[in-house]
Structure formats: C-alpha cells, structure tokens
Amino acid sequence: MTAPAPQEKNIETSDPTKGAGDIAGSKIGVFICHCGSNIAGVVDCGKVREASEKLPGVVVVKENKYTCSDLGQAEIIKAIKENGVQRVVVASCSPRLHEPTFRKCVQQAGLNPYLLQMVNIREQCSWVHSHEKEKATEKAANLVQMGVSKAGKLKPLEAREVPVEPTSLVIGGGVAGIQAALDLANMGFKIYLVETQPSIGGKMAQLDKTFPTGDCAICILAPKMVELSRHPNITLLSYSDVEEVKGYVGSFEVKVRRKARFVHEDKCVGCGSCAEVCPVKVDNEFDLGFGQRKAVYVPFPQAVPLKYTIDKVNCLHFKSGKCLLCVKKCSNQAIDHEMEDEILTLKVGTIVVATGFDTYVPKRKGVYKYWEYENVITGLELERMLNASGPTGGHLIRPSDGNPPKRVAFIQCVGSRNKKIGNNYCSRVCCMYAIKNAQIVMEHEPETEIAVYYNDIRAFGKGFEELYHRVREDYAVEFIRGRPAKLTLDPKTKSIKIRAEETLLNKITEREFDLVVLSTGLIPSEGSKRIGKILSLTQSPDGFFMEAHPKLRPVDTAMDGIYLAGCAQSPKDIPDSVAQAKAAASSAAAPMFARKVRIEPLTAIVNDDLCQGCGLCVDLCPYSAPELVPGDKGGMRAHVIEALCHGCGTCAASCPQKAISPMQFTDDQIYSEIQAALTETTRRHSPKKKAEAEVSP
C-alpha cells in the first residue's frame, strides 16, 4: 500500500510586487466591525469611523455589522479593486479567530495577504470595558490609529511549503497508541510504534473488565494487538525508547534505542522453555508485586510480541557469570547474553504522542496506611486480583491471610482532587472503576458487604449512571459520602477500622472492614517528562501534555506535526482514549496525505551582518528554531529553521545585537505603533492626567 500522490500546488497566486508600492504613501482602508452588538453595544463605531477618516493615508473607512460575513468581505474586495486600497486594517475581534479569513479575502482581491492588519476592538476593548462606553470608544479609536500606523509599514510576505514524509511515529503502545497506529496504517502510511515495555497493551492489558459494559479488557484489546503486530505497514519497536528527535513537521529525524532483550526477536518463537528452566523468581511488575515471574519472561500470556526478554538486573548469568540454563534449553539458539543496545534512526513526517499514565502511589506516611497495612491495596492491584489470568486466578483474597474478605471498603479520590499533594484535577475514571469492581466482587461473592466512601460520584458517561444505579439496586452496595479521616488496624484479625464523617447524616461513623481498596487517581506516566523535553512539548501544571486549544484543537500540540492521544493529554477512560487516538490519527494523516505543509512566513529572520553568533537565541527559543551555522565571513551565525519558528519574538527581544527580527513585528513596525499610541490627536487626556484618574477610585 502506498500513500496517495500529492495534490496540485495551490498556494499564493498573488503577485508579490502588487501592493508593495511606496510604503509612506500607501492607501489604507479601514473596516470597522460592529460584531452585532458585541462591539457596537459598547463602542460608538460612528465616532471611531470619524476619527479614522482623519488619519493620514486612510482613503476608505467602512462600518459593517459583521465584517467576517460575505457582505463585509465583499466591501473589502470592492475597496481594494475600486479604490486602489493597498493596506487593509480590520478593526474587529482577535486575530486568532478571523485573521486567516481576512487574509484569504485580501488575497482574493489580488493583494498580498500579509498586507492586512487586525485591530482587536472586541476582546481588548468592548468586552473588558463594557461599563465605560466613552473611554472604550476613545480606546478603540486609539487602537485603530495604531493599526493604521503599523499598516503603512507592512511588507508583502510569501508563505513557503515543505515536503512531508508519509511515515508516522507513534510513541506508546497502550490502547491509544495501538488505535492511532492501526488507523494511520490502514490509511496507507508507514508506522513505527515505539513502546518502552517488552509488550504493547499498556495499562488496559492489566485490567480485568471495563466499565460500564463489563467487557473483558484483554479479550477486546488482544485482537487489536495481534492485528497491529501483523500489519504490513507497522514496524513494532517494543522494549525501545525514543532518545532524540530533531527536525520539524514533515521531516523529523528520530533516534530510537532498542534495548537489548538478550533474546533474538527473529529466532524466539515464544515457547517458554527458557522460563521453565530459569531458576530465578522475582515479583512480576505487571501483577504489581502480587505474582511472580522468572528472570527470562513475558509480562503476561497474551503479550505482543510474544518474545521473551531477559531481565539483566536479576539474571544469574549477569550476576555471577554462570547458569546459562536457558541457553542450553533453547532449541532455536535465540538467547544471546552478549546482545547490546541498538540505535535506529528513523525519518518520519508526523508524531503521535500516546505516553499514557501511571497510577498515583499513596504516600509512605499517608493517612491511608498503604505501606503499613497489608490489607490496604490500590484499585489496580484489585484489578489484577480479579483478573482470571492474574496472580490469584481471579479470586479476591486478603493479602494478610489469603482468605476471601467479607467486608470491603473503597476509598475514592486518593491522589486526585487533592490540593495538598498538588493533584487538583479529577481523574475521571476512579468513580466508575470502583463501582465496576464493586459489582465484580459482588458477582464473585454475593455475601460480601461493600461500602464506597466517596466525595462526589461522577457517573457522566454513556451507561455510567445506569451502572451506578445497578450496583445499588441489585447488589445493595452502600455509598457513604465522606472522606475517611483515620484508619486503624486490629492487630489480631488484620482488619481495618475506618473512621469517617457520614456527611449526609452529620454523624461520625466507625466501621470495620477486611479489605480496603484505595481508588488511586491518574498521574502523567514516568516517561512523559522525558518525552516532553525531547519533543519540546508544553505541559500544564498537573504534568499532562497541553493541547493547542482546549476546545477547538484538542489533539494538536503547539508543535506542528506532533499530536496527542489518550491519557498523555489528560486522564480519560478507554472510549475517550480511543476516540482521541482516532482524532490524532486523522489530524496526523492530513499533512501526510497532502505530502506538503504550508509554513507561515511570520518567522524570525537573522541579519547576518549584525549577528555575532553568541547563541543566546538558541538557548532561549521554546521551539528550538534557531541553530548556529558557520557564517560566510567565518565564525558562527544564527540561522532560524522556518518550519520550527512560531514567530513568538523571544529571540528578537533577547538579541543583544538586534540582529533578529520577527516578520510583521519588526522594531520599525512596533515603534510606529507606539508613536501612534502616544500621539495627542485622538487623546483627550494627557498621559499624566490619565494616570491620576486611574489611581482615584
């Protein structure tokens, strides 16, 4: 399968010389938008128009109810074509919303699209000064004056485009990564999936059943894992880490470390005879310490790839230089203790980050005594216990004596919604997994008595409220609204007494339970910090990766060509993770289908004559856009990789030589705006008087 051929080039058809003209004498058109009553309800647009008409260079001033409408845009086109307007100033909303709209409109009229200046008289004026109409009008007029002044200094710019490699890298092999990889592979792109663990499957593979339907987690995940491993377009790099990522959208260069498994993947058939003879037994991380594995192991029976891995820390051969029982036993000569890490270099066009989550680990000296009392376990540990292929074969037992518990308590919001530990967010899944686990426990042992200590039950998803209803109706699970304050141990029976206020009764209760399950929240995965640094991704204060826009671009990142899927972005359940993975796949596919991506020309440009190659910009740039290259006249010079530059201006502000300037925000243009802001013509108050007015209430 191959990706479709690139489409016809359709970019910038306007003549760059047009509109360049004489800057000082260019004709400027001002278009003032009412935005319905959003602006006109506060700002007197007629007055703003009158003030604008007097400004130097302005030849056309128009008011529109909605400038972004077809009618409004037609006015702009008409002014350019008939009145010979060379610079367009639109006084309306934030450029984030409609700048692209008006650029297209200006371009349609035959003008260079970058000869447009937006003035924000909505967010920065009418919305924030809704109680001071006169002052708002005055400010709007000032803002327009500044915009007009800058518009005279605008220069035509040309957008560029770079080719896109039709290959994608998916980081993380949980359910989100698997789904994104499968979707992209089915579209015909070549995929590399990198997973740090020996098997893909992630946290979902550890779960018993999924809420609210009660599907067995591994039963629905395993077919996807197998499909992925057999897909001709997917290269599965398990037990590997992303080490370095260079480049930009379309052509990332990725270094992947393939950690030595000490078992040749091409020779191992997964028969397990090596594990049979291995004399070393250690706790299995996959079972969270409840079960055991050998030093040569697969984490779980359905692992993909079904290739054994030798744990270097525990293997006797690495400890003492002896043993080698596995080598003798393996009939395929797959085991090789001399194996070394391998570095692969991949070239990819887009990257999907699906680094997932870890569960919160209760504090060592915490109130809930997780580290002190054996019979206090976490939700994921319970999940492993309930799992038929888990360490107890699906039987719920008390870790202290192996007996089935008669009374089980669930404690909600452990490690979430807690300002003290810094996790202010709701983890979204704990309510439902506790309710689901309560149901499974009751199905196993109908005589069990279950209480759920909760703060709020958040059963917001499809079928969630019904499940919440069912466990109360069918299984009489008790819900106690209150956060447990104290857990005490009965040293004889190892049972735990919970003291909590039943807040709906306004009474303090003390009850004894055989097993306490902490519904621990979700935190960003251990590797996500490292991946974030490698990819220059921004993280929100809680540590999860930040999306480009919380509503309208929920799978994109601030870095072009890098997309987010699953719990790497925020805690979410399986359907939401899968949905986001599919969204990330479709977003990543768009530039790969087009085989090219447009680069905005609003980037920083280095003046080679002024640059001294100090490298300050290289250190400060949040997007790693500038690099030092040998200059024409010897020494080093900064060079900005346009595809990486976001035009934020950090480099320009820091450059001691003033050698870097961001296009459309050059010193010349900014100074002209400041000049206009300080001109007295539209100001009634002098700055001093105004300052006084602000002080007095």
Place this chain on the structure above:
Amino acid sequence: MTDKEKEVEKVFIGGLHEKLVEDKIIEESELDLNFSKEIRKYGGKDVMTCLQCGNCTGVCPISLKIAYKTRIIMKYCQFGLKKYTLDTRWVCATCYRCYEHCPADLNPAEVMIALRHIAIREGIIPPFIKTAATNLVKYGQSVKPDPEIDKIRIELGLKPIHTHDADYQTVIREIQVLVHASKYDKLIGIQEEVKV
C-alpha cells in the same frame, strides 16, 4: 386515655412540634450572602472552595466528643447562615488537625478564629473571654494566679508568680499600654481595668 398514652402523645406531639420549629424553611432574609467575604477579611481562607468531604470532622478531637461538626460550620459559612455559627465559635481548640488533613488545602481552624473576630466586633462576647482579658491586664496572664501554685513553686525553689517586685509591675504596665494602644480594651469592654 391512660397516663401512658398521654405521655406518649405528649412526647410524640411535643417532639414533632419542636422538630417542625427546628426544621422550618430558611428564608432568604436569614442569609448573609457576603459572609464568606467577611470571613476572608479576618484571615479565614476562601471557605467557598470547601468540598464538604468531612475529613476535618473525622480528625477533629472536639467533634468526637460534642455535637460540633467542623464540616457543617464550613457549610454554614458558605451558605451565609451567620447565626448558626453562634454557639460553636469558642469550641475549637485550634489544634490545626483539620488544616493538616484538608484535601482542598483550606484552614477550618482559621475560619473559626475569623468567626471569633466577627463575633467580638459585633459585641457577642462570652463572659469567660472578658475574664481572661481582665486577668491578662491585671496579672499578665489569662489565668488568675493561684496561691496553691505559688506554694508549689516556692517548694521547688522558684519565685512565686504573683509578686510585687518592680520587674513584674513593669511587664503588666507594658501589657496595659499595648492593650490600650490596640484598642483591645474598648473592644472587649474592660476599659476600667486598664490604668494608662
């Protein structure tokens, strides 16, 4: 009707009547909607973010013993039910265990202190506060000196507390100056005790 039946009816109807009076609808006029802001002014962190999880009640040594629930005071403060907080203001021992355990990082103990500030400024001053304040300006400590304790101190080779030596009098005078300068004496109503 037998005596027993009469008794039952009395208890039942009487109890029901009291219940009805107690649980009557709270009128909007009873609510002080700026109460939370007032509490913040006197050092109580924003009570509006309280999750009402009840952790504070569970760890409170006072709540275990008497009909006082930290969480419900926080709810009254959120709701603006000022008068409901009246009889609870002086119960808190300010041990700060509620602050230690609060997942929302609130400080109920400081809310209780803020409630006391508000009460004092509204002239709701319980007699024992006046006594303690009087003792402070008279003896330099809020507990009245006890001759019995002085006896024990002398036995142990320590100076008795209630002395008339010059140092002690200076200290008391300094306290009185401070109390007067901060207008604390006027607030509590012990002006006649302060001789400045």
